[in-house]
Amino acid sequence: MNALRGFILKEAHHILRDRQTLTILLLLPLAQVLLFGFALRTDVQNVRVAVVDAAPDYATRELRGRFDGTTVFEVVTTVPTSAALPPLFERGAIDQALVFGPRFAERLANGDAAELLVVTDATDPNTGSAMQAYATGVVQEYERELSLGRATGTRILPQVRMRFNPTLESVNLFIPGLIALVLTLVSALMSAISLSREKERGTLEVLLVSPLRPWQIIVGKVLPYLVLGVINVVTVLLAAWLVFDVPFRGSTALLFAECLLFIVTSLALGVLVAAVTSSQRTAMVGSLIALLLPTTLLSGMIFPIASMPAWLQPVSNIVPGKWFILIARGIMLKGVGLEHLWRETLVLAAITTLVLVIAVRRFDIRLESS
Amino acid sequence: MNRPENVSGPAPPRELRLAQIQPAIEVRSLTRRFDDFTAVDAISFDVQAGEVFGFLGANGAGKTTAIRMLIGLLAPTSGEARVAGHDVRMEADRIRRRIGYMSQRFSLYEDLTARENIRLYAGIYGLSDAAIRERTETLLNRLRLDSHGDTLVRSLPLGWRQKLAFSVAMVHEPEIVFLDEPTGGVDPITRRQFWEMIYEAAQNGTTILVTTHYMDEAEYCDRVSIMVEGRIAALGTPAELKAEFGASTIEDVFVQLARPTAEIAAGMAAGSAGTPTSRTMPSG
């Protein structure tokens, strides 16, 4: 244990001495949240809407008016049948279409489900989902007002093609993904770099010719980065909460436990990358390509998995970030607990164990591979 | 670029004839300070054309700073130096054209072949395509590297790499070649072959300035200077210095000069090392 303590102390020194890197690592999560929150936010404006209204009534007119009244939407045309829509979409004349079902006002008044189809141009899935979210928001707002002072709630059944975002804010969806991104960057990349630095400097050679076992070297190397990872999670969550008012519906303790699990996943991935590369440079490029890219692109963080080609969708299953994002979104946005997330948690834990086992086994106790 | 006929033709260029009249390197009270630290403290010496001059000193004695001033990479704080007849302050560009530089570590691109390295450097110094082709083949031939011209430098033995590096530094027929710790780590025979290449170049009028902290390399030079803490503490032929300091090797001379700075070590000579614990070896 003395050996391990000495190792962790030494590693902490490395991290604390390298002020530049440490500053970057600490500020990076904050910068990411702000960047994604403000700049990369996929909120949209000037959405051109076509309305398909076979039999206009007061409710359809009211809704149309509400769409037109926002700064976001502009109703550019009203057509009698949805057959007119495809050419409009294809020409790029409209971004979105509202297709009212038959007897819309009547059904509303009776308390029946009134049908409304919202069709969105999802050429860019991000904008698409944002447009969709805004449209649903307008509809819901109207629905809410109608039901005020009534015994029976009115129901509009918006059929949408895109993901459901209950709060209208794209930043909410991004936060779980951001945690995954930051942890991949800090925990995986940094542990990979710091371990391969020992290889490159030749210090690993001395460590190998000592009674230290591989697991001791690995644990000693990554434990300080675990702490750093926790700090990063706290930073992201605090910033999300304070700056963007992102809701925390579920258990904070569960969220942190899951984050901890994902930090371990990332560290294990970092160790694996370091084990199979021989220099800091290849470890860095390796982490970027093998870890960061999938986490960004295949996890569902930015591009909805549902909108990926069918053959690519199964691939996303091996991206740990995907499972973490599902879990974190569940806890934060839906407020659900482990009873709904145990499957995802189990998958993540299984991936982590597998990676850890491979990483420790690939960690050469000699210099044969280099 | 402006003297292609000089670099390819056998006749000594005009500059070289001039250089034989005046010293190849003239240094007068050359000084360089970094803030309040004086790295090079008013050094003066001459190096004659065709001389093999050893520029010795421990790490941090000021060798590198002095050399950087001589090749125009660093401006002197005061003093003067002329290299190949040009002022280091005003005519650094001209100087760099007339000198060659070889460092043990950085001279060649290891991921290029021998031939590509020669072409690269010949091209950098503005040789014509025809001259480059001809020079490359003669050079490979002389180094007996003909069959390895297309071998990556990194797969050549260290000794060949060093000889190749020296030839590459000479590819534009410079008047002065700076060699930075040229022969470390090679086997004794290759090392001597390398020195013979240097002697041959010197015989043909090239001035060689060898910087090193390996004192046994110094013995191969015509004259050596030893820098200690920014000053030239000794200057002369190896034989003169050995006689002056009553030493049998240049290394002994150096140790005498540098010893005062390593005073902390004095307590050590008694050799009062501790005894390792009594662990017995397993038998068998």
Place this chain on the structure above:
Amino acid sequence: MTATDACATPLDRDDPAVLVAGLVKRFGGTVALDGVSFSVRPGELFGLLGPDGGGKTTLFRILTTLLLPDDGSARVLGLDTSTDLWAIRSRVGYMPGRFSLYPDLSVAENLDFFASVFGTSVEAEYDLIAPIYQQIEPFRDRRAGALSGGMKQKLALSCALVHRPDILFLDEPTTGVDAVSRREFWDLLAGLRAGGLTIAVSTPYMDEADRCDRVALIQKGRILAVDTPAGIVDRHPLPILRVATPDRYRSIQLLRSYPHAHSVYPFGESLHYTDARGDVDPAALASELRAYLDRQGVLQPEVEPIRAGIEDCFMALMDDPSLEPE
């Protein structure tokens, strides 16, 4: 420093501290070690002399369990380097060829760290490392990366010693170190050796052979000779002369064309000449050569018979494979 001092060692003198037999190591197509055999006695300061690329580092890495041999066997402290690695790792001290400490940690932090790795502390082992560590202790708070080459090596040596190893492997500890520090370093090793520690050192500098009890000359993965420095020098088979002339370059060419010349090499300020006739009287040979150079117009040639040095022997052994011992 004398042989009797070594008797202080508790190690059984009959068991070699290192026993290497028929060691072969290949990397892809290159043969790094080509059937290396030798042994190191307990308490001995053993030198492995050879140029870069000769196989020194590979050999040390096999002995320190970092590499597996492709053929042959290596035993350290009686333990097999392939199978008993954990037992060996807790008992050897190793200093790799490159500076292998943490440049961003201070002198004291580096030493503390390596002590903790071996489950000990600097305080507990202070008596052993004191002679070395005291020289750098004034700089204990300085970052290791900011030390001079000589001080770095002393720190690395302290770190390699801090767990009281039974044997020390030092891979080129004096490469890149200035002459003064080089001597100091060898003085430190002599002190440790006097304390009974077995030490194996590799070096490319032939002149360091004299600091060792015995040396192995290694070149291209083969051992050229193993003996005491004096024993190696005695083996030089040919008469050898030192020639000093004002015109080195021309004299080299002239001597090479002398009919009986075996080899002519520059040797510092002078030249070393060996004669192909092994039985010729050195003094007679000297006057013969002096006369030859005189005839060729070389001014005042100085020619004298000398005793071969380690470097002469190394070259002779490199030159002529038939001179290989055993």
